Amino acid sequence: MAKKQSNPIISYDARIGNVSAENDYDFLNNCFVSHRAVSEIMDLESAKMILAGRTGAGKTAILKHIEEKNRKTSEIIPSDMSMHYISNSDIIRFLDDIGANLDMFFQTLWKHVLIIEYIKMKYHSNSEPNSTYLFDKILDFFASDHKRKIAEQYIEKWGSVFWITMDESIRSLTETYERNITAELGVDVNKFKTKAGYGQNLSAQQKSEFVARARKVIDSGQLAALSSVIEALSNGSKETNRGRTYYILIDQLDLNWAEERIRFRLINALIQTLQKFRKIHDLKIIVALRSDVLERTKQENDELGFQSEKYKDYISEIRWSTRELNELLQKRINYLFRKKYTKDNVCFDDIFSHEIKRKKSLDYILARTLFRPRDAIAFVNECLKEADGASEITPKHINAAELAYAVDRKQALIEEWKSAYPSLASLLSVLENRSDVLLFSEFSSKQNMEALAYRIADKDKEAFDPLFVAAEKVAFWTAEQRGDPYDELARKSLVVLYRVGVVGLKLSSEIPYSYSHLGASSISESSFKHDTKIRIHEMLHRSLNIYSGNKNKHQHRSYETS
Numbered sequence: 001m002a003k004k005q006s007n008p009i010i011s012y013d014a015r016i017g018n019v020s021a022e023n024d025y026d027f028l029n030n031c032f033v034s035h036r037a038v039s040e041i042m043d044l045e046s047a048k049m050i051l052a053g054r055t056g057a058g059k060t061a062i063l064k065h066i067e068e069k070n071r072k073t074s075e076i077i078p079s080d081m082s083m084h085y086i087s088n089s090d091i092i093r094f095l096d097d098i099g100a101n102l103d104m105f106f107q108t109l110w111k112h113v114l115i116i117e118y119i120k121m122k123y124h125s126n127s128e129p130n131s132t133y134l135f136d137k138i139l140d141f142f143a144s145d146h147k148r149k150i151a152e153q154y155i156e157k158w159g160s161v162f163w164i165t166m167d168e169s170i171r172s173l174t175e176t177y178e179r180n181i182t183a184e185l186g187v188d189v190n191k192f193k194t195k196a197g198y199g200q201n202l203s204a205q206q207k208s209e210f211v212a213r214a215r216k217v218i219d220s221g222q223l224a225a226l227s228s229v230i231e232a233l234s235n236g237s238k239e240t241n242r243g244r245t246y247y248i249l250i251d252q253l254d255l256n257w258a259e260e261r262i263r264f265r266l267i268n269a270l271i272q273t274l275q276k277f278r279k280i281h282d283l284k285i286i287v288a289l290r291s292d293v294l295e296r297t298k299q300e301n302d303e304l305g306f307q308s309e310k311y312k313d314y315i316s317e318i319r320w321s322t323r324e325l326n327e328l329l330q331k332r333i334n335y336l337f338r339k340k341y342t343k344d345n346v347c348f349d350d351i352f353s354h355e356i357k358r359k360k361s362l363d364y365i366l367a368r369t370l371f372r373p374r375d376a377i378a379f380v381n382e383c384l385k386e387a388d389g390a391s392e393i394t395p396k397h398i399n400a401a402e403l404a405y406a407v408d409r410k411q412a413l414i415e416e417w418k419s420a421y422p423s424l425a426s427l428l429s430v431l432e433n434r435s436d437v438l439l440f441s442e443f444s445s446k447q448n449m450e451a452l453a454y455r456i457a458d459k460d461k462e463a464f465d466p467l468f469v470a471a472e473k474v475a476f477w478t479a480e481q482r483g484d485p486y487d488e489l490a491r492k493s494l495v496v497l498y499r500v501g502v503v504g505l506k507l508s509s510e511i512p513y514s515y516s517h518l519g520a521s522s523i524s525e526s527s528f529k530h531d532t533k534i535r536i537h538e539m540l541h542r543s544l545n546i547y548s549g550n551k552n553k554h555q556h557r558s559y560e561t562s
Contacts, residue, residue: 008341012388016332021060031331053318056374059288078257082167087259094189097198098207106269154225234279264300356395406542426455440532444490491525506533
């Protein structure tokens with residue numbers, strides 16, 4: 001397609017799709033880029049079961065693609081699972097308040113749900129009349145009479161819940177636990193309820209006794225029975241597998257589907273449960289999990305032994321290359337213009353034909369993203385909006401679009417990480433009106449850290465904030481105290497800024513800058529020296545009013561240079 005002369009006039013409503021996959025069906029269906037994570041996560045032989053990535057990395061898009069291309073799929077939506085009933089249960093609240101470990105109970109819930117979903121999907125069973133035949137068929141797969149008997153008892157007790165809705169099933173299971181725990185405790189827990197919660201008027205010994213009693217019910221034979229059923233289904237999958245693969249897809253774990261105080265423990269229990277289902281040879285469970293949710297889950301479950309290294313084998317992290325993002329934008333530009341304006345093929349350079357600040361437009365745009373589709377789509381959409389009535393997108397359009405894009409990305413970062421890092425907005429404020437590169441010694445200065453500490457400590461403490469204690473130390477520090485609270489807060493803050501992608505770090509003169517979206521996703525507090533260089537990501541330069549180190553030449557630097 002010839003440039004300029006033949007280009008159609010761009011209209012104000014021109015878009016290359018929506019930033020969220022839920023509202024992007026047309027472009028997603030017609031412009032899908034087969035990311036390497038797709039084949040990895042779908043492979044039955046692969047241990048990968050968790051599709052992890054930042055907001056806008058393409059997790060939901062991949063799940064929708066899998067669902068579109070495979071008939072044997074079932075989607076589990078956590079908000080349909082009646083988890084708020086569990087959150088509001090007097091018994092569960094009581095046990096939680098007195099320090100009982102509910103992890104086994106939460107694992108039981110997930111195993112229960114996943115077993116039911118698999119059986120319904122594989123055996124085409126959604127009604128009770130044929131249940132006797134179905135359960136006999138499953139039980140025939142047992143190699144051991146002892147385990148068959150355990151499974152028979154489970155099916156006899158819970159067989160009826162296979163034919164009711166998921167939320168009714170979970171409610172039924174929870175109510176059974178409530179009755180059994182109440183009977184074991186021998187008391188009405190509401191008598192221990194105060195404004196501050198349950199168990200405030202109980203002694204440590206009383207709490208310990210109640211926890212021990214409840215454990216008898218929670219750690220009873222239920223998990224063993226479920227494990228026996230999984231073994232039978234595993235044996236059955238060896239005998240009946242005709243090359244079919246059944247997919248259970250779990251998404252939207254970042255939404256408000258359970259109270260925050262137990263949501264991340266439920267997610268931890270799901271992660272622990274997944275590995276048990278690898279025994280079923282024709283089943284692949286795929287969980288989409290945002291990076292910030294996974295981060296918060298680790299933080300909340302440290303005391304329960306969340307082992308990051310152990311779960312790495314199960315995580316497929318979505319990271320995009322320049323080539324893949326280039327392909328995505330090329331496909332979407334072409335689809336937009338062929339659908340809206342012309343029958344000719346249109347490539348990205350036909351519309352973005354100019355260099356900007358001595359870079360190709362595509363390179364300039366990608367340098368201001370965290371290498372994820374949502375950022376790239378959002379920036380291009382802003383450019384199209386600015387080019388209303390023009391036949392091509394010029395540096396003037398890109399420059400105007402960048403301000404709106406940068407402001408939007410800044411707010412999106414704050415929203416994305418507010419659960420794991422609620423003080424991120426305060427952190428960003430101390431970077432405003434600065435050079436694009438600063439030393440750790442500058443960042444950790446007393447003046448800088450005091451300004452940050454007062455912003456954080458001056459507000460009510462969030463339910464979870466990894467910076468609050470360090471900020472309080474600075475805010476209320478006295479000369480008589482030992483240590484260096486400014487250095488401590490600076491190190492913790494820089495770990496957060498690096499993790500969320502706001503800054504890149506040059507730890508020594510021999511190595512290039514490292515960014516969490518391109519290299520190691522996290523970094524330790526001990527990594528920084530006084531001469532460690534901190535570079536603020538170009539995506540946020542306009543929203544934070546960042547200037548180049550050379551004020552006379554406002555030449556933004558790229559993270560691709562060393």
